Amino acid sequence: xxxxxxxxxxxxxxxxxxxxxxxxxxxxxxxxxxxxxxxxxxxxxxxxxxxxxxxxxxxxxxxxxxxxxxxxxxxxxxxxxxxxxxxxxxxxxxxxxxxxxxxxxxxxxxxxxxxxxxxxxxxxxxxxxxxxxxxxxxxxxxxxxxxxxxxxxxxxxxxxxxxxxxxxxxxxxxxxxxxxxxxxxxxxxxxxxxxxxxxxxxxxxxxxxxxxxxxxxxxxxxxxxxxxxxxxxxxxxxxxxxxxxxxxxxxxxxxxxxxxxxxxxxxxxxxxxxxxxxxxxxxxxxxxxxxxxxxxxxxxxxxxxxxxxxxxxxxxxxxxxxxxxx
Numbered sequence: 421x422x423x424x425x426x427x428x429x430x431x432x433x434x435x436x437x438x439x440x441x442x443x444x445x446x447x448x449x450x451x452x453x454x455x456x457x458x459x460x461x462x463x464x465x466x467x468x469x470x471x472x473x474x475x476x477x478x479x480x481x482x483x484x485x486x487x488x489x490x491x492x493x494x495x496x497x498x499x500x501x502x503x504x505x506x507x508x509x510x511x512x513x514x515x516x517x518x519x520x521x522x523x524x525x526x527x528x529x530x531x532x533x534x535x536x537x538x539x540x541x542x543x544x545x546x547x548x549x550x551x552x553x554x555x556x557x558x559x560x561x562x563x564x565x566x567x568x569x570x571x572x573x574x575x576x577x578x579x580x581x582x583x584x585x586x587x588x589x590x591x592x593x594x595x596x597x598x599x600x601x602x603x604x605x606x607x608x609x610x611x612x613x614x615x616x617x618x619x620x621x622x623x624x625x626x627x628x629x630x631x632x633x634x635x636x637x638x639x640x641x642x643x644x645x646x647x648x649x650x651x652x653x654x655x656x657x658x659x660x661x662x663x664x665x666x667x668x669x670x671x672x673x674x675x676x677x678x679x680x681x682x683x684x685x686x687x688x689x690x691x692x693x694x695x696x697x698x699x700x701x702x703x704x705x706x707x708x709x710x711x712x713x714x715x716x717x718x719x720x721x722x723x724x725x726x727x728x729x730x731x732x733x734x735x736x737x738x739x740x741x742x743x744x745x746x
Contacts (some may be wrong), residue, residue, distance in 0.1 A: 421593030423468040423478065425661055426459050429565055431654035432469055432681055438651060445737050452557065454653065455573035459557035459565070461486075461547045464610040472574040475556065481585040482610055483551040490548070497541050507545040508554050512569065516706065520558030520566040524579045586611065586619035591640070594620075594627050596663055598639025605638075606663040650725035651690045652699050652710070652733050659694070661685050670695045674715050689714065689729075691722050702734070707740040708733070 426432030433448040436457070451457045457474045461469050465486045470478055494504075502675065507530070514521060514529050523542060530537045530545075537545070546567065549555045553576075558568030580588070593605050606616045619636060620627065629638050654660055660666055660678070670678055671694070678688050678695055689697040689712055697714035710730045718726070727743065734741035 421590065421596045421658065422474070423462060423470045424658055425656045426467040428655045429459065429467075429539070431656070432459070434654045434733065434736060435657055436469065438653070438732075441641070443736065445625050449560065453559040455556075455568075458570070458573060460550045462550075463608070465547065465551070475570070475574050476553065476577050477580045477585050478589065479553055480579060481582065481589065483553075485610060485612070485739070486551055487548075490544070494544065497539065497544055498536075499541065499544065503535060504545070504548055504573045506533065508552055510535070511546075511549050511555055511567070515555065515558075515567060515569045518568070518572055520561060520562055520568045522566050523566045524564075526567065558596045583618065583622060585614055587622035590616070590619035590623045591626055593662075594623075595640040597658065598627075599630070599637035599663070600639070600663060600676060601635055601637060604663045604665065608662045615696045647692065648721070648725060649692060650722065650729045652712075652726075652729045653688050653690050655687045656685045657688075659690070660688065669693055677715065689726060691718065691725060696722070702737065704742075705738070707742050708737050709742040712746065 424432060424435045426435070431454075433445055436448050437443045437445065437491050448457075452459065452469075455467050455472055458472050459467060459469050460475060460479070462470060462475070462478050463482045463486075465482070478562075510529055510533050511526070514526060523546070524680065527537055527542065530542070535541075535545070547553070550570075554568040555567045556573050558566035560566065560572075589609055589611075590605060592606055594600060597604070597608070602617060602620060605611075605620065606613055609616060611619065627640060629636050631637075651659075660670060664677075669690070670688075674695060677686075679685050679700060686698050687700065688695045689699050696716070696718060697712050699710060699712045701711075702709045708723055710733065712730075724746070726745075730743050731741055
């Protein structure tokens with residue numbers, strides 16, 4: 421996949437699990453705890469889960485553009501360049517010797533150094549440190565996300581030339597997200613159009629292009645989608661969010677039911693590649709309650725597939741399932 425969008429930390433684990441048959445949340449937690457997977461800010465920017473082997477070159481590729489886009493907000497927050505450097509140094513000292521600390525544990529360190537963290541300054545400083553390659557996600561502590569030094573999770577590697585990194589990112593995207601258009605890749609990667617186009621051209625030997633109507637779609641290989649499939653997709657799932665044009669999977673008449681006006685992407689029910697409803701979950705001791713809200717009445721066969729998808733989610737959590745359809 422290259423990277424999986426991960427604002428919702430808990431549901432981002434299901435975004436990984438849904439793509440690995442018979443996997444469990446415990447296995448994903450273990451991979452995150454070991455540092456095999458890193459949750460960090462990269463690309464547009466927003467939270468993503470990235471393979472530890474990829475996090476450095478992906479950040480090197482996308483961070484300069486992201487940083488330039490942060491200048492205006494940094495001025496609004498009154499964060500001078502010196503404060504950014506001071507913050508990075510503070511984090512390096514606080515997280516040395518393998519420490520993994522939550523935001524709440526880091527906040528007093530900033531206060532002691534006289535660095536304000538109110539009005540979202542903390543989020544800005546932490547994201548900046550991620551983009552500088554100083555920190556990444558650490559092991560969860562009492563159910564809360566932590567930060568750790570990236571050097572201890574993903575040791576420094578030889579830098580990859582920019583054009584090579586662009587082509588590698590394009591190959592990852594179109595292999596896992598194709599068929600997709602160049603504009604879709606621009607949206608997903610955050611790269612400028614000219615560089616995104618160059619990346620696709622450099623990967624032309626591996627990628628396939630096909631014109632449909634007025635649009636050109638790119639993909640890695642021609643593969644028929646399996647018929648008769650249903651999935652309970654997590655919030656902000658790549659299947660929906662990683663395309664500029666989402667009409668193929670999310671019909672216009674249902675768009676507002678799945679995506680809020682302020683850009684919240686809700687968990688959705690997918691049948692044969694099309695969104696047919698939304699769903700929510702609640703964990704109750706040894707069971708998980710799953711409730712779907714379908715946009716229209718589904719066939720008996722489709723309902724069976726949805727029930728099976730809910731069972732897979734319960735298996736992932738290693739909990740008993742309590743299922744209700746609205």
